[in-house]
Amino acid sequence: MQASSAMNLLNRFWLTDRFGSLCESRPLNPDSVVYTRDNSKSNNVRGTRTPLLPCFQDKSISYAKRLGQVGFDHLAFTIRLCAFEKLPCDAWVKLPVYATYPDTVDGLDLFKEHVILVRHLRLEQFVTRVLGLKLGSTRNYGRFFYTQSRELLDKKGKASVGFIAFGGNDDTVYFQISGTGCKHVFTHTDGYRLHHWLSFFNVKVLRRLDLFFDDFDGNFDCKYAETAYRDGAFKRNNGGRNPKYSETYERDDTGVLGEIVRVGSRTSMVYWRIYNKGLEQGVKQTWYRTEVELKDVSIDVLLAPAKHFAGLCPFSESINLSEAHALTTVFKQKKSVMLTLEAKTLWLRRQCGRAIYDLVEDWQLSAEEILIALVGNDPKHGGKLSAPEYYSEIIRF
Structure with missing residues (x-):
């Protein structure tokens, strides 16, 4: 197959990796595109069943190397409750038909009451089907100026992994999913499917999203973050002043109990935490986590979290795996x-x-x-x- 034909395929289709997850592949250099054939199973011509096309294999710095290396650790977004009426009735709880109600004031009130009930039933179906979680019972208190809330539970209903808040605030529902909850959500689904559903509900911005990178080699530890800060590597790519920096080391007679570096503030749009997760969890192995808290960020981050992570500042861009310490x-x-x-x-x-x-x-x-x-x-x-x-x-x- 000619290189131009391969490029057309890359631009037209989404590829899947070996785990069945969708991933976007675009060649960095048109001249380096390689597309081979695999006739091992039949005489029909098929593309190779590799996670990414071979044109990426000789690139030490590429989106392919970052794929799967950055995860989600916290998620918050808002959906208008009336948006659940857009769901097709043949697959979700059916909406009431006004013509079947008495043409009176009481009939109108009953119809509105049933519409609200169906909205909440569809909300519960959304949590189960799309997020892979369960909803707890309704509590008559909320957060963030909402009047009511419900606990988000894991699929087995054992662990609390966040909450939803509703009542007021322009008839919206606020979702807050913890780091543990993200493990359950992104086991059940992936960023592409979640992006599809949020787009369907006309959600354009995530109120909060935490991205993280785990390092098991000690290459990107707290000392590295300190050095990077002194070099101005935490400045956003569009310029500006260096954000605030703080470090905390907890010690006792036995040694270091914890270490963490914070860059920025909890009120800023970008807030970094680099800490020794091995010490935090009490395990005697090298395990550092680089975590960034983003506020009011586009939902498109769900499509390419690693690419967005790398584009935040020179510090995150430097966390690029080379052949020497790349991990699958x-x-x-x-x-x-x-x-x-x-x-x-x-x-x-x-x-x-x-x-x-x-x-x-x-x-x-x-x-x-x-x-x-x-x-x-x-x-x-x-x-x-x-x-x-x-x-x-x-x-x-």
């Missing part, structure tokens, strides 16, 4: 999951280790008897150690 997406996911599991296990050992040992030593109970006694018959147990379903799969991958 699967390896990074498994590393993060294993360290998270270790941290949860350490927490459980600190909280309950001695009590469990007493049950074994003094009460002579078996491991099965202890587990049954601790869990009980209440299906609502859990939450603190809850994790997305794929965590159990990836540690066995």
Whole structure:
């Protein structure tokens, strides 16, 4: 296939990676486009089933290298409640038909009441189908000047992962999803699908979005952030003054307990946190996280989070993986999951280790008897150690 034909394909279609996720591929240099054939399964001509076309493989700095390296850690957006009426009735709770109601004032009031009820039922379906979460019961208090709220729960209904607020504020619904919630949401869906749905509801801006990059080599630690700040690397690409800088190191007789660098302020549009997540989680492995909090940012960030992350400032642009320490997406996911599991296990050992040992030593109970006694018959147990379903799969991958 000629290079020009390959470019037309790249510009017309979305490619999928080996996990089935959509990814955008555009050649950096038209002369470097390579498109090979794969006839191993049939005599028909097919494109190679690689995550990205080979034209990216010799590029040390490219969007392809960043793909899958930046994740979402917090998400907040607003949807008008009346927008749920646009959903097709054949797939969602059906809207009431006004002609079937009495042509009276009471009939009109009843019709309006049922419309509001259907809006909330469709809202609940949206949370389940699109976000992969569940809604808790209604609470007669809200936040951010709303009058009511409902808790967002994970798929099993065990862990609280955020909330929605409604009532007032121009009849809108405010969604706030925590970092833990983002793990569940982006296990159920991806940025492209979420962008599609938010666009459908005419949402153009995310009230808040946190992006993060995990480093397991120590290349981008707090010292690196300090050096980058002195070089002015946190200045936005459009110029301006250097933002505020602060650092915190917690120590005791045993050594460093925590370290974090903050650049900017919580009220600014861009706020950076670079911290030792290994120390925070209590694991004895190198694990640094670079996290940026963005406010009132376009929903297009969901389509290319890594590309947007790199374009924020010279500091984030410098976090570009070279061949020397590049990590595959699967390896990074498994590393993060294993360290998270270790941290949860350490927490459980600190909280309950001695009590469990007493049950074994003094009460002579078996491991099965202890587990049954601790869990009980209440299906609502859990939450603190809850994790997305794929965590159990990836540690066995």
